[in-house]
């Protein structure tokens with residue numbers, strides 16, 4: 001039977017959330033402005049906020065975070081074009097470019113592990129903590145006494161070799177094994 005229920009086919013958790021929203025609207029009490037989103041940060045022209053958004057994008061694969069950014073990518077591109085982001089050892093402009101590349105990869109439906117080979121700031125320990133990869137093997141003393149790790153992407157199973165080193169800052173070089 002057809003009904004006009006706007007919630008038809010909506011997940012029950014979502015229904016509860018909508019009802020809660022409606023209550024807040026009716027009460028009109030909770031008029032705190034919403035917290036700025038990462039999109040707001042990217043468009044802010046404020047160096048600190050733009051960089052905050054950049055680092056958040058570096059560490060997430062969450063579609064809820066990345067979808068709105070992918071939809072707004074041309075706007076972000078234009079808005080960030082003339083912001084001086086500075087950066088002493090590595091230009092923050094390069095970090096911004098990489099964050100936008102990550103969003104682009106997501107928009108194309110690619111697995112975000114594809115971004116690892118393009119940047120030296122992906123620390124395997126953190127990627128494991130985020131649940132993005134698991135360490136398959138550690139080869140001790142591989143490069144100047146430092147280990148080489150083999151990691152496997154938790155989403156697509158792609159394997160990477162990671163060398164690490166330090167030159168002004170710690171770096172990790174991710175490559176696809178031959």
Ligand SMILES: [Zn+2]
Pocket residue numbers: 111112113114153154155156157158
């Ligand atoms: Zn992957």
